[in-house]
Amino acid sequence: MSTTLVTGGTVVNATGTAQADVLVDGETIAAVLAPGSRLLGTDLKATVDQVVDATGRYVIPGGIDAHTHMQMPFGGTEASDTFETGTRAAAWGGTTSIIDFAIQRYGERVEDGLAAWHEKAAGQCAVDYGFHQIVGGVDEFSLKAMDSLVDEGITSFKLFMAYPGVFYSDDAQILRAMQKSRETGLLTMMHAENGPAIDVLAEQLYNAGKTTPFFHGIARAWQLEEEATHRAIMLADLTGAPLYVVHVSAKQAVEQLAAARDRGQNVFGETCPQYLYLSLEDQLGATSEEWGDLEGAKWVCSTPLRSRADGHQDAMWRALRTNDLQTVSTDHCPFCMKGQKDMGAGDFRAIPNGIGSIEHRVDLLYQGVVTGEITLSRWVELISTTPARMFGLYGRKGVVQPGADADLVVYDPAGHTSIGLGKSHHMNMDYSAWEGYEIDGHVDWVMSRGSVLVDESGYVGSKTHGKFLKRDLTQYLV
Ligand code: DUC
Ligand code: ZN
Ligand code: ZN
Numbered sequence: 291m292s293t294t295l296v297t298g299g300t301v302v303n304a305t306g307t308a309q310a311d312v313l314v315d316g317e318t319i320a321a322v323l324a325p326g327s328r329l330l331g332t333d334l335k336a337t338v339d340q341v342v343d344a345t346g347r348y349v350i351p352g353g354i355d356a357h358t359h360m361q362m363p364f365g366g367t368e369a370s371d372t373f374e375t376g377t378r379a380a381a382w383g384g385t386t387s388i389i390d391f392a393i394q395r396y397g398e399r400v401e402d403g404l405a406a407w408h409e410k411a412a413g414q415c416a417v418d419y420g421f422h423q424i425v426g427g428v429d430e431f432s433l434k435a436m437d438s439l440v441d442e443g444i445t446s447f448k449l450f451m452a453y454p455g456v457f458y459s460d461d462a463q464i465l466r467a468m469q470k471s472r473e474t475g476l477l478t479m480m481h482a483e484n485g486p487a488i489d490v491l492a493e494q495l496y497n498a499g500k501t502t503p504f505f506h507g508i509a510r511a512w513q514l515e516e517e518a519t520h521r522a523i524m525l526a527d528l529t530g531a532p533l534y535v536v537h538v539s540a541k542q543a544v545e546q547l548a549a550a551r552d553r554g555q556n557v558f559g560e561t562c563p564q565y566l567y568l569s570l571e572d573q574l575g576a577t578s579e580e581w582g583d584l585e586g587a588k589w590v591c592s593t594p595l596r597s598r599a600d601g602h603q604d605a606m607w608r609a610l611r612t613n614d615l616q617t618v619s620t621d622h623c624p625f626c627m628k629g630q631k632d633m634g635a636g637d638f639r640a641i642p643n644g645i646g647s648i649e650h651r652v653d654l655l656y657q658g659v660v661t662g663e664i665t666l667s668r669w670v671e672l673i674s675t676t677p678a679r680m681f682g683l684y685g686r687k688g689v690v691q692p693g694a695d696a697d698l699v700v701y702d703p704a705g706h707t708s709i710g711l712g713k714s715h716h717m718n719m720d721y722s723a724w725e726g727y728e729i730d731g732h733v734d735w736v737m738s739r740g741s742v743l744v745d746e747s748g749y750v751g752s753k754t755h756g757k758f759l760k761r762d763l764t765q766y767l768v
């Protein structure tokens with residue numbers, strides 16, 4: 291068991307910032323000390339195995355990305371990051387825990403879906419990993435199987451109001467699953483878009499010759515996100531289920547969440563970097579020599595990018611500031627242009643939905659600190675502490691304090707990160723949705739449970755390091 295002293299840095303927790311040294315013993319944080327402290331008369335620097343000088347830099351808890359889809363079979367193909375490549379990219383970007391989604395489809399057993407995800411991830415992860423359970427077929431068997439999930443450390447499940455014929459649940463199924471959520475303490479996660487209505491609009495657009503990627507976002511109108519969010523909130527209110535709405539992109543959906551929270555309801559919302567920075571207008575004009583008007587497929591994801599002119603991005607930042615939204619995850623679901631996104635040439639409906647961002651979430655959110663949208667502590671709260679509390683990891687993860695796992699990032703606010711292929715990109719994609727982004731700040735050093743994953747020489751981790759995270763119930767249950 292080795293010891294490390296991270297010295298001279300500014301420790302940033304959700305509760306505040308302090309100049310402090312962090313002593314790591316084995317896999318955990320042993321002490322957070324006043325700078326230069328001696329312990330029982332001993333100069334710590336002389337006794338530890340390694341000293342990391344974090345002078346002028348931030349020391350933050352490792353990022354937790356609570357929404358990823360490694361090697362997810364979807365849209366007629368499979369997400370291009372494996373657990374190995376995706377968690378390695380996570381480590382590069384300062385994320386030391388992920389929560390991925392095990393999948394049960396209609397007609398399949400929940401137990402089999404979960405076992406398949408354990409099989410895919412075990413021994414393949416550079417960082418710690420947990421699972422939510424997608425329940426794509428709510429019936430008497432899956433409802434019964436949900437009773438055992440908490441014991442398995444799977445304390446949240448996701449339902450879809452979109453994707454009819456794939457993952458879709460109707461209102462009756464949602465109601466039953468939410469009743470189970472209330473009974474067991476499982477947190478209900480909701481993909482809130484009205485899928486049947488989207489499919490009608492998408493077909494009408496296609497038949498009218500409107501086939502380019504831009505029309506993906508037109509078919510997935512904000513009204514259909516707002517409506518589904520409202521319906522999910524009402525069903526949660528009726529059943530008493532705690533509700534977490536994933537990948538919120540429409541300002542009207544945020545308004546629904548805020549109104550429900552103001553009424554005292556236990557509902558939460560997550561947004562993603564793409565909804566903070568990217569817009570439908572960018573997609574409208576997108577064209578390139580290589581891909582022509584298929585270029586916009588690089589940003590096809592669901593929920594879709596929204597109009598900047600209508601103020602959706604500003605509303606997301608505001609909601610992060612005011613706690614109407616509580617977390618930022620990536621919905622990391624990468625596909626290559628060649629052989630994957632290009633399946634949708636001539637028909638936007640066939641473009642696999644997803645964007646890859648796992649490597650850049652910590653950096654992209656830090657820009658909110660640079661521009662004055664959020665405070666340093668709020669940055670840490672959004673990318674690590676609240677995900678830890680929300681998904682039953684807090685204490686172990688999400689905080690720099692004695693007894694917590696030694697998941698630490700040394701972040702240099704004076705550093706610089708250039709995003710793009712051939713630059714900081716390590717995700718298994720043949721393009722970057724973030725090509726050309728220049729970021730103030732840099733992830734300099736990353737530790738997970740006492741093992742260094744990234745240092746000045748680059749990635750030094752291993753795919754066998756990451757352990758399965760058996761999660762407790764959400765700390766937001768009332
Ligand atoms: N949205 C995406 O963009 N990809 C994966 C699934 C989802 O809901
Ligand atoms: Zn979703
Ligand atoms: Zn997702």
